Amino acid sequence: MSERTLKRRFRQATRLSPHLYVQMERIDKSRKLLLSSGLPVKTIAGEVGYENVSFFVRLFKAHTGQTPAVWRGSEVKVPVESGTAGSVQDPVAGTGGCPQPVPG
Known part of the structure; x- marks a missing residue:
């Protein structure tokens, strides 16, 4: 199979270029690593195949709208001041993906 045919079939199947x-x-x-580990962004960039951290940060921002560090901070669960003790509130839930301030 030619490279061109492979790319065309891949695009037909996934609606994305390879x-x-x-x-x-x-x-x-990288999103999963940002949430599940305390690894620095530089290490995560390398783990997902990017040697150039600046390029990784630009690419991450192009896909998510935020730098990896900002995205990591916005995805952290925030303790709720009122309600049941120990409960957490997802700051992004129900906001269309935009973090909102927690009322307090």
């Missing part, structure tokens, strides 16, 4: 698909997979993996 290049964009790989980028999105890497960004998805």
Whole structure:
């Protein structure tokens, strides 16, 4: 199978170019690492295949609208001041993906 045919069939199956698909997979993996680990952004960039941290940050921002550090901070669960003790509120839930201040 030729490279052109492979790319065309891949695009038909996924509606994405192979290049964009790989980028999105890497960004998805980096999101998971940002939330599940305390690893620095530089280390995460390397883990997902980007040696150039500046390029990774620009690409992450292009896909998410935020830098990795800002995105990590906005995705952290915030303790709720009123309500049941120990409960948390997702600052992004119900806001269309935009963090909102927690009432207090």
